[in-house]
Amino acid sequence: MKPKRTHVIARTLLLSLAIVAATFTVLLASDLLTGEIIPKSYPGGIVPTAPELRAMTVRTRGNADFPSAPNLSAKALRGQLDAIADFAAEYGYNAVFFEAAPECDALYRSSVLPSSAYLTGEQGSFAFFDPLGYLVDECKERGIQVYAVVNPYAVASGGLAASSPAAKNPGWVKNGVLDPSEPGVQKLAGKVVSELTANYDIAGVVLSGVDSGVFDDVEDYASCVAKTAGHAHDSLKHKDSQRLGLVVSGGAVGGEAARDLFSAPLGNGDLDFVVPTFDGVSLDELPALLSGWQALCEAKGAAYYPLHGADDASAFSHGIDNSLWLERQSGAGGIVISNYSALDTESRTAAYTLFAAFSQKEPAGMPDLSYQKTLTIGRPAEPVTADPSWGTYYIMGTSDPSQPLLFEGRELERSSEGLWGVLVDVAYGSNTYTFTQGGISRTAAITRSYPSETTTISTIVKSSAYPASSEAVLAGQLLKLSCTAPGGGTVTAAVGGLTATLQPVAAVQNGVAVTYQATLDVSSLALSGQVKNIGPVTYRLNYAGLNSSQQTAGEVYVAGEGAVPVARMKTFIVPINKNAADDGQYLTILKKDCVDYITENAGGGYYRLSSGGYVLKSAVDVDEGAATAQSAVASIAMSKAPKGEKLTIGGTARPAFTGSMDEDSVTVTFHHLEGFEKMNTSMLESTLCSSVESSISDDGAVTLTFHLNEGVRLSGWDVQFDGNDTVVYLRERPAFDRLSATPLSDVTVVLDPGHGGTDPGASGVAGDGGPWEKTLNLANAYAAQSRLEALGATVHVLHSDETMTLNERMELSQQFDADLFISCHHNSLGVTADSVGVSGIEVYYWNDQSQRLAELAGQSLAEDSGRRLRSVERSYYRVTMMTACPSILLESGFITNPAEYQQICDAFAMYRYGSAVADAVVQYFAS
Structure with missing residues (x-):
């Protein structure tokens, strides 16, 4: 072998070893050779689009959401992407919008764009790890779609790789962005879409960032966007399962302030969906815009998914939730929430409130809340005879909102849906009041009785016969006898074989009602050391030659020497007063069959108990024999x-x-x-x-x-x-799991729809032509149930329009082991008061541990409904007297006020009521 060739071979081997060593070093740094790598198989194909798209955006530009920093190990990147996929699955998202090409660079394996500096630390550096590929696989396993978000015109402000299209074509860059009018820029979007949709099982591509003010001076900019979208749509590799979308300003529909960047690509058939943003749009303005989007997209065979920015600080304002409710009514195919970092926070408030909005179900059994829109008089529905003291009467009803309503020649003010009310003067005798609309007349008839100087009777008044309840006569005391009968009569009383003659307390004319009284010594009937029941009192009257009698509802119990009567509570709870008066000053609340000694037969229908309080006689039984409270x-x-x-x-x-x-x-x-x-x-x-x-x-x-x-x-x-x-x-107190999509999963809430069954509560403005109070109370309970259950709570609605006593409601609450008790009611005013100007919310509680919940409920209801908070007060409504858990009573509006009745009967208002009640519960347990 020649020396020169040997030298070349040696150099090649050394270079190969250096490459292997460098590769090994990179692999170590990327964590691919550290620890056990377990092969994993993923489902094949593209995840289909859900009936309602719920997408979460993941921003990579500026390392906003992912990765948390450049140049992380593969293990760290996988961990962050796993967390994103897990979060999306837990909080109800079925799609992730992943920013794959933020600035003419790539967070995926690309032959068109250089790797992003946000991933590798330096644009164009080699990336062993493919974030998009890994995220797609992990999301597929969870049944979640992934869309690649591409900003077709953005470019990094510095550090461009030599391979960057922007570096290769410096003439494409103007004002810090790629020039949308350049054909090469427009085609570049198609190349990026082509490799994304060919190489990844993504559900589609979303073009973003096109609606920026930086493009205001671009000539015929809408046409540039349309051409870019055309190249992108033509480049989709699987048009049957992959879609193209565009993020634009939603205010451009029907408005002049924003540019229309979507009509042309929609008309060309290049957009499968649009993602409109509604920044700065009020809830009142939103329905009209949504209607415009619905009409536009339906005509073009496209979908639209409004985009909203999440924020913990405004989560309880429910801007997104309320918009979603309206969007669903307007046919929107889903919603896009920005962004992951704003959702995965320490408190996750926005995350779980949005999950509740996604997952809450239409309340089952929601009653009909509609009312007539023709001329009717809701009150009085029939001719009425008024008390002599009634100098006024509040007449209310419905009408056709499209026509004026006249009363005594003047037009009445009404709500926008034709509801009305008017206070009229009522003279003695017969009065008629006529209302006309469109040739139709309706008349209310009210007769005011004349004052009478005297009232004559001929028999004993049944309700006056004393005692009406069990009467304990303590040792050494006399039995009180009393009834109301006609003057000029003779009244006697008999009990236990003893009789007494009663005397009138005043001189009156014959036949005029007067009280007769006497006392009777019944000690001869007593037994030493015992309490004896000697039966009811029978009153007999001789008047005008006629005899009549009346027996008392209560029986008499006589305590013998050394015996102290024992009072036994009759109902599930019995309030014990501090005074012998119903003034709301309570000492305690006793339960059924609790016993205590009667130490005094007090006035006003009360017994004094040895424990120090006073109890209504009607609330207790008296034990017979040698009874004891020990x-x-x-x-x-x-x-x-x-x-x-x-x-x-x-x-x-x-x-x-x-x-x-x-x-x-x-x-x-x-x-x-x-x-x-x-x-x-x-x-x-x-x-x-x-x-x-x-x-x-x-x-x-x-x-x-x-x-x-x-x-x-x-x-x-x-x-x-x-x-x-x-x-x-x-x-x-149950735990509040703020890191769960269902933070109330340990909480049991009892919702009590006030009234029900044979007790309709108050009449609303529409009378029988619309819902009464009991129906609205039930609807409120169902609305709150829907929202609370979506947050994980176990909810019991006490009835579905059945008659129930207050004690039965409280007893059921104990059986359900409730953590909270909320009674749903609505307010009204009497027939003699003008209800037009009286509105708002009132909340009542009794014990100290309920005060915080009451305050939160009042604030939430006022904010969500827009109605003013009149008061949060300590009061002695029976159902608020439980000590086992916070218990409150909500009066959520005046149904005798036409405008407020209209608001209350609205389905959207019911949805917001449910959100408000749930907010109060969440904030109570989260604090």
């Missing part, structure tokens, strides 16, 4: 519950109790416990409490204080009963 304690035990912990006190009766909760502890006091001094609460094992402290007062009341561990948060506390065992329930 509970003999046999055991105490702490146990875990699905949503917290329970302390069970084994006993023989259900004791009266009071309680309170603050951030650090729960305190409950029980009355009439015997033997608790033998119990050792320090031995109780708890995961929620650092200790359970007990104390016994001089009067025998037992106070338990549950000191919570640091970091433990409760939604509420409750006293429940298992037979005669007393259970103190500490309900732990």
Whole structure:
């Protein structure tokens, strides 16, 4: 072998070894030779387009979304792309718009464009890893489409690779961008589309960045865009399954402010879909624009997918959600959300609110909310006789909105849908009020009764016969007797074989109603140490030669010497007042069959209890015999519950109790416990409490204080009963999973549609020609259910238009182990008040732990509905009196106000109501 040839061979071998060494070094750096590489197979073909496209954009320009930095290892790049694909799948996206060619460069294997500096650190450097190919495979595995986003005119501001078309053709670059009028630039887009659609199973290509102000001075710019789109569409390799789209300003439809860059390519058949942006467009303006896009794209056989920018800070404003609702009504084929980094945040607020908008279902059983649009009088629907005190009456109804409505020769103001209301003066006697429209007249007839100086009766008034409820006569006291009967009569009362004659409390004319009273000593009927039921009182009347009688609804119980009557609560909950008056000042809420001693037969229909409060007589039964309120304690035990912990006190009766909760502890006091001094609460094992402290007062009341561990948060506390065992329930606040698409998955919400069944609630403006309050309440509950379930909550709507008592609603809430209770209502005004100017939202709560939820609900409803927030108040509505969880009552608008009734009956308003209620729940648990 010749020396020269030997030298050449040696040099070649050395060069080959250097290349191998360099390659090995790069492979090590790219992580391809570190760790085990497991071959993976992916589905073949292109993922088909879903009936509703939900796309998420992934921007690569400026390393905005991917990669997080240039020159990362293959392992790091795979991890970031896996996270993108996983995120898209979890949060309901079925398409990813991946920016594959951001600045005349490539984040894929290209023979046309150099590699992007955002991937390799230097434009044109060799890239071992193919981001687009990997993302397409991972998304295919999850059933997600990938679209390659190409900016046909952008070019990097510096560091161009020698292989860059912009570097090879410097004349193509003007004002920092590729010149759209250059035929070579237009054809370049086709070359890029050709290799993308030939080499990757992408669903299509999206041309982006064409609607920038930098092109304002380009002559005949719309034609340039159309030619670019034409080359791109011609270059699609699989036109049966790959599509071309264009991002443009949505305001150009029907507007003069924006350029029309889409009509020509649509007309040429070069666009399969358009992605319009609606920046700066208000919700009121959007329906008209959507209608224009629907008509345009339908005529051209194309789809349109509005583009919206996500933002955590505005997520609860629901700009995107509300737009999506309108877009769906207008036939949009889907939605595009920008961008991944704005969604995958620490809080993910925009991510899960959008997922809820994507996934929430049309409420099943949503009632009909329509109303007549012809001239009708909704109230009064029939001639009415008014009370003498009614000097005015608010008449309301419907009409044809396209024709004027006249009343007494003047045109009435109405809502845009023809709803109206007017306050009229009502004179004594007969009154008629006539409304006319288009030759049709409707008349309301109101008769106002004249005041009467006296009211005459001839029998005992049934409702006046005392007692109406169980009446306990304490040892040494007299039985009160009272009824209303006609003056001039003789009234006697008989009970237990004893009789008494009653006397009128005032001198009146014969026949005029007057109260008769007396007292009766029934101690002779008592038994020592016992409480005896001596039956009801029978009142007898002799008046004008006629005899009549009336028996009381309540029975009389007489306490013998040494006996103290025991009151037993009759219903699921019984409020105990601080005073002998219904003034909303409550000491506690007792449960069914709780017992306490009656220490005073107080006025106003109340008993005073030994625990210190007052209870309505009608709310309790009185136990007979040698009854006791004492509970003999046999055991105490702490146990875990699905949503917290329970302390069970084994006993023989259900004791009266009071309680309170603050951030650090729960305190409950029980009355009439015997033997608790033998119990050792320090031995109780708890995961929620650092200790359970007990104390016994001089009067025998037992106070338990549950000191919570640091970091433990409760939604509420409750006293429940298992037979005669007393259970103190500490309900732990459910977790809010902010990194999940369904952050409320641990939350149970009970929604209570107010009224229902035979109780219609208030009449709306349309009367029987439209929904009454019970129907609107039910619709609100269904709307809230739909949104809350989309966020992962377990939701129970208490009824679907059935008659239910308030106690039944609360008892069901306990059975469902609710974390929140929300009662849905609407407001109204009485018939004598002018409702036209009264509107807005009111929220009510009772216990402290409900205040925050009430405030959040009021704010959210006001913001989402546009109606003013009138008040968030502490009040004593029965259904808000639960302590086990926050419970609130929402009055979401006045249905006697024509404009507000119209808003409330709107399907879009119902959707927004559901979002508002869900927002309050989310913010409550997220805080």
